[in-house]
Amino acid sequence: MLINLDYSSDIPIYVQLRNEIVKAIGANHLKDGEALPTVRALANDLHVNAMTVNKTYAILKQEGFIEIDRRHGAKVKRQGSCSLRYQKKLESELELLAAEANAKGMSEADFLKMCQSFYTKIAKR
Numbered sequence: 001m002l003i004n005l006d007y008s009s010d011i012p013i014y015v016q017l018r019n020e021i022v023k024a025i026g027a028n029h030l031k032d033g034e035a036l037p038t039v040r041a042l043a044n045d046l047h048v049n050a051m052t053v054n055k056t057y058a059i060l061k062q063e064g065f066i067e068i069d070r071r072h073g074a075k076v077k078r079q080g081s082c083s084l085r086y087q088k089k090l091e092s093e094l095e096l097l098a099a100e101a102n103a104k105g106m107s108e109a110d111f112l113k114m115c116q117s118f119y120t121k122i123a124k125r
Contacts (some may be wrong), residue, residue, distance in 0.1 A: 001030060001037075005046060013048055017056040025065055025076055032078040036066065063097050 003020045005013060023029045036042070039057060043050040057074050060066045067077045101111045 003046060014056045016032050017053065018059050021056070021060060022065060025078065030076045034076045036074040036076065038073055052123055
C-alpha cells in the first residue's frame, strides 16, 4: 500500500492517512477483507506515532471502511450499498466544492468534467 503523507501540511497526519486509505479502498488497491498493517508496523513505516495510526483506524472503523478484530487486526470492509446518511454527507461536501468552484470562476461544465474524470479514474483501477 503506497501512502503519501505531507508532514509539512496544515492537514493533520491522521486525516491525511485516513484519506489515503479511503482512496486505496475506493480504487480497489485494498480489497474487501484484506488485512491492513498493524498499528505499530504502519507507524514505524510512516515514521509517525502509533497513536496517530490508532486514531486513523478508529475513524475508519466508525465510518465503516474497516473492521477491527482483536485476534485478526484491521481488515477492509467494502460496503455494498450507499446509505442515506452517507448520501447526505456527500451532498453537503459536494455543495461546498461546487460553491468554491463557482466562486473561483470555474464553469459548471469544467466542474462536472473534473468530477467525472476523477470518478472514472478511480472506478477503473
